Amino acid sequence: MAGPARMTTRRELLRSSALAGVAGFVAPMAALRESSRGTVTDLGPASSVTSLSGSAAIADKLYVATGGVSPTVVGAYDPAQQKITTKYLLPTGEGAWATTAVGSDLYVGTYAPGDLYQVDSTGTAVTKVADALPDNFIWALDSSPDGKVYAGTYPSGLVFEYDPATGVKRSYGSAVPGEQYVRSIAVDDSTIYAGVGAHAHLIAIDRASGEKRDILPAEFQNRTFVATLALEGGLLAAGLSATGTLLLMNTADPATYDTIQAPGDSYITAITIDASNNDIYFGTRPSGSLYKYDRDTGELTRLLVPYDGAYFSGLFLADGLLRGVLTNTILTYELATGALSGVDVTQAGMPPAPELAMAIATDGARVYVSGKAGIQIHDLASGTSRRTFLPGEAKAMTPARGQLWLSVYTLAYLFRLPPDGDPIRVATLDNDQTRPLDATYSSADNLLAVGTQPEYGRYGGALGLFATDTGQLDVYRDIIKDQSVRSVAIKHGKAYLGSSIRNGLGTTPLATEARLVTFDLAARRVEHELVPVPDAREIVDLIATGNRVYGVTEMGLAFEYDPARRTVVRTSQVSTGSTALVGIGESIYGADTRHVFRLDPATLTTTTVLDGLDTDSGAMIAAAPDGSALFALRGRNLIRIAL
Structure with a gap:
């Protein structure tokens, strides 16, 4: 296996001419002054991000959809101009993992709720055409050669068809009864291929009869997911979790297959097939590598690692260029020369929006809010904030020994974040x-x-x-x-x-x-x-x-x-649902999604500190180390409550 043609850090990549000046989002905040007890100061959006999930190519443009923010935004990216030329707002959904194209129309599947939208790429029309009911999450979309759209859902693991010509929706039911996820889907003239988890199955569904059969070889049935699929010319490429295995299957004879192992990686997140050259390109995690597999020679080459922990959510090949959609970046790799360039979609025209927060913490001088692929760092003295990249989601943040310790999904990584630096991975x-x-x-x-x-x-x-x-x-x-x-x-x-x-x-x-x-x-x-x-x-x-x-x-x-x-x-x-607790000396404070309260340890009775949080990010609370203030979320804004 050949080594990578180029490897760089994210900070170095951001210093390239295309990405300069967007290393962190800066949100102005009112400077904090001495506050009387109970004073609430709104510090602005807790965490703002442009995070990309679904993507698809139509003609000479890439269409990218956001995740974790509301409303969901779809952007048409023009590589020639390196700009988002058109933006479409979807009326529902907290994000979109799934996209596919039929002619000049883009189809987008959202989550919370699971709605299917048709986006007219020649104009501005956005139309809801179907939904995933009874499910609330469309995980995967693909289109057939005859122009029908197929979707995989969560949490019932359903497969359904939408026919743009007639507007009719047809359900194929659960891919595997009892399994919750259809995480990937691919379609040819006669068959729907559904990648299932959290116990791996690869289900071939006859489009006409609805008959189902599991074609995943027995040796892989202990995997968790068939998480990624690509299909071209009778070759089905499947990414198996959590072992980073690429399965290449002949659809005419599923018993005929090859496997490729991505060294040291657990997940294959994106695949594209170059049928004309008999090559396959795929992205992996956690290393963030982009690989090429030459089927003629059997050679596996790691082409590049754009930055540590990069997440390729889409790969698109055209005219000797391989474009990769990452968390908030679109990369272009020239196959002939190995040259790499990138554009941050924030700079290209998709500004950050307030996101669902994952966790909050404070060391006194700063308040940290974690979200998708990053930490928003609020400096209380200057009244500003910046965002630092994190390859994953910090589900818990713990100030200790002058640093912030991050417990990160996926793969249960531990990072440490110095006060003025970037996260450093220390263990898993x-x-x-x-x-x-x-x-x-x-x-x-x-x-x-x-x-x-x-x-x-x-x-x-x-x-x-x-x-x-x-x-x-x-x-x-x-x-x-x-x-x-x-x-x-x-x-x-x-x-x-x-x-x-x-x-x-x-x-x-x-x-x-x-x-x-x-x-x-x-x-x-x-x-x-x-x-x-x-x-x-x-x-x-x-x-x-x-x-x-x-x-x-x-x-x-x-x-x-x-x-x-x-x-x-x-x-x-003390509350009606999930509640977060924090201690200040021997005092205990708590928060749910509606209010902040003080819990008396002697009696277990509560006193309301603040009502009206109405946050959709879950119960979160943090306390200043000196006991001077609490921090919580109101809506998607960060607030300070003086004590």
Whole structure:
């Protein structure tokens, strides 16, 4: 395998002539002054981003659709001008993963809700033509040679057809009963190929009769997803997760196939087939590599890594140029010369918009808000913010030792973020873990403790213990049997773990009740466990203060646990849903999606601090280290509440 023709960092790429000046989005904020108790200061959009998901080519333009922002925007990118020449706003949806073209029309599938739109690329018309009901997520789209549109959905794993000529929608039902995802789809004259997860299947569906058969070879049926598909001239290329395997199958004889392994990678995110030269190009994660596979010679060549962790969501080949759509960048690679250039779509004409936040944290001087592929850093002294790129989503952020520690989805990576630098990857939990759920730092133990959810289709979360001074990482898989580690707190040499009965997405829970586990950090063993609240499915947050541990369930029921007596002392209803807790000394504050409150540890009663949050990002709260303020989200804006 040949080495990459070019490898650079994202910062270097952004300094190229096409990308200069857009390393971070700057949002003005009012300078903070001394505030009286209860004063609320609106700090503007918490996190703003241009993040691309779906993409398709029509004539000489690339059409790209945003994800994680509302409204969803579709942009027509003209490579000759390096500009977005037309923008289309979709009335519904929080983003769009799926796109396909039929003639001059673009079809876009949204999520939340799962609507199918027709976009007229010759004009400005946007028309909703179908929906994914009863599902709310269109994951995949493709079009057939005779001009019909085929969609794969979540969470029922459905396949449906839309005929633009008649306006008729036909359902093929679930690709595999019991499986939730149709993550990829490809169509030829007679057959729909549906890539399924979270337990991998490759289903061939007869377009006329609807008959289904699974053509995934038996040796790959332990994979989680057939996540990516490309089809050309009877060759079906499939990306298998989470092993980074490329399966090349002859559709006339599915028993005839070859496999290519992307070294060190887990996911194949985009594929295009160059039938005229018998070559295949594909992008992988987590390395962010672009590969070429020559079918004539069997040679696999890593062409480039545009920056660490790059995510190719689309690849398009035309006139000797390979164009790649990344998180917010469109790259052009010249096949003959290996020359690489790139354009940031923000600079090209798709400005950032407020996004759903993933987590918030503060070190006192700054407030950090994580989102899709980045961290928005609000400087409280200057009243400005900047965005730094992150190859993934920080699900938990923990200030410690003068840096911010990021627990990142996917593959449960740990990064550290220096105050004035870019994120640096330091470790991965491995052990089939993918989604961090909570993290906390113990200065007494120099430990960052991270609780995780396993890979799609897998059971058994983990506790990761990372020594911030030495870099030693220890991972304890399935520490709460058949459950994920949803919340973590540390006190007096003990880690307290709250579980979730939910495992990897696409699984059915095996346990029925969430558990509270005491883990001895010195002995590195489980010391005690119990069910703190009967019938609770998740312990969504934990706070250890004084000689007690306080937790809250997914239904907003708080409990007080006495470690000495190993018993729950009392419970109290503090909210109506998932709630985040934060400690300031021995005081506890909480937030759900509607209000911020103070929780009295002595009585488990609450006092409202602020109403009217109305955030769609979930329950989030952070506290200034000196106890002077709380930070929360109101709508999609960041607010400061003086204490």
